[in-house]
Amino acid sequence: MRMNKNKVPKSVLERLPIYLHYLKTLSADECKTISSANIARGLGLGEVQVRKDLALVCGTGKPKIGYSYQNLVDHLEDALGCKMKINVVIVGAGKLGKAFLSYDCFTEYGFDIMAAFDIDEERTGELSNGKKIFTIDKLKEFCQNENVKIGIITVPEGSAQSACDLLVNCGVKAIWNFSPTRLVHTSDVKVKNENMASSLAVLSAELRVK
Amino acid sequence: MRMNKNKVPKSVLERLPIYLHYLKTLSADECKTISSANIARGLGLGEVQVRKDLALVCGTGKPKIGYSYQNLVDHLEDALGCKMKINVVIVGAGKLGKAFLSYDCFTEYGFDIMAAFDIDEERTGELSNGKKIFTIDKLKEFCQNENVKIGIITVPEGSAQSACDLLVNCGVKAIWNFSPTRLVHTSDVKVKNENMASSLAVLSAELRVK
DNA sequence: TAGATTGTTAATCGATTAACAATC
C-alpha cells in the first residue's frame, strides 16, 4: 500500500495539500464519494492530472462511482504525514519567529512547534499560548530529548549559517531557512531556503510581464 | 533592450534573485567581470543554464571575458524591478502581519511596506520603526492616495476572501495570501496563495521519501 | 594564433495533456 510512496514527484507532492484542503472544505455528508472531474472543476486543474496525482497516493477510485471521500482524505493525510507527530523548533525569536510559534495551522499537518531559541536572553520567556523561548545554549539538549526533526531559522542574515550548523549538529533532518543567506549544508540534511523578499519580487515581476 | 522582457518564463524568473544575491556576496572590486562557469559553480547550477538565463535578461556577455559584473547586477535589478518603488499594504495586523511590517529586507527589491490595516481597533497604532496600523475602513482611501500595487493578506482563515475582495476593490494588482483559504479572484489580479503549514508538510514529506 | 568563454542549435528529460480502453 505504501510501496510506491517514494515515487511521488515534487510537482505532485505540492498539489496534495491543495487536494486535501479542498476536500475538507466540502461538507462530508454531502459527498461520500467524489469524482476527479468534480475536484478538477473546484480547483481549476485538469481532471486527468487529478486522477494521475491521486493514483500515485490513493489509487482506489471506482469507475462510475469515483473516489471514496474518506479514503481519499486518509491517504492524502497519510502521504503528507499529517498523522505523525513531527517536532519542530525555531531558532531566532524575533517577530517572525514568534509569529510561527503562535501559528495554529501547523498542527493540521501534524507539526508541533515546540519552542524557540535565541541568543538574546531578554527574549526568553513564555508566549500567551504557553510556548517557551529559551537561550540558544539549551538547543542541543532540547533537540535530543524531544527528538526534534525540523528546524526553522528566523535569525538575521549574518547568523543564519551558524544557526544552520548548530541545528545540523543537534540532529535535525530538515531546515527551513527564512534568512536571506543561502545556506550551505551537508547532503543528508534537507534545506529549503525561503526568501520572503525575493518571492515578493518574483510576484511583482510576473505582474509587470502580463 | 527590454523588448524581450515578457518572454522570461517563471522558472527563470525565480532564479534571478538567486543570481543577484550571489553577485552581491562577491566583493565588487575583486571581480569587474564574472563568467557563467563561476556563477554556476558558486550556486551548484549548470553553466549553460546560467548563460541561458542571463541571456534572457542581460545578453551582453563577451567571449573569453565573461559578463560585466556591474552590467549584470543592473540588468538583474532591472528585471526584478528593484529600482521601482512599489507600494505594499498589509491586511491583518496579527503577529505575522506585524512581522512583515517590520521586516527590512523588502526594501532591497524596491518595496515599501507602507502600513497595515486591521478590523480590531485595539491593534491600531505605530510600531517602533514608525510603520502605522490603521483600521480597515481607512484602506481604500489609503490605497488610492498612495497608489498601492500589492496587498499582503495575513488575516485568519475565515476573513481572507473578504480581505481579498476588499483589496481588489481598492485597486491593487497583486495579492500575496498567507491565509490557508485559497482565494478565488478576478483574472486581472494576480494572486499567490502561500500556505505556510502545507509548505512545511511538503518539506517534511520530501524528507521521508529520501 | 590558440584558448577561453559566450550563445545557439539539437537532444534529452520530465511533466502535462489528450485519446482511449477497461469497468462498474
Next chain:
DNA sequence: TAGATTGTTAATCGATTAACAATC
C-alpha cells in the same frame, strides 16, 4: 446494456542539458 468514470498508453509541451559553432 448504456453511460459515467477510472486508469493507462501515447502525444505534446516546456525546461534542462549536451554538443558545438562563433568570437574576442
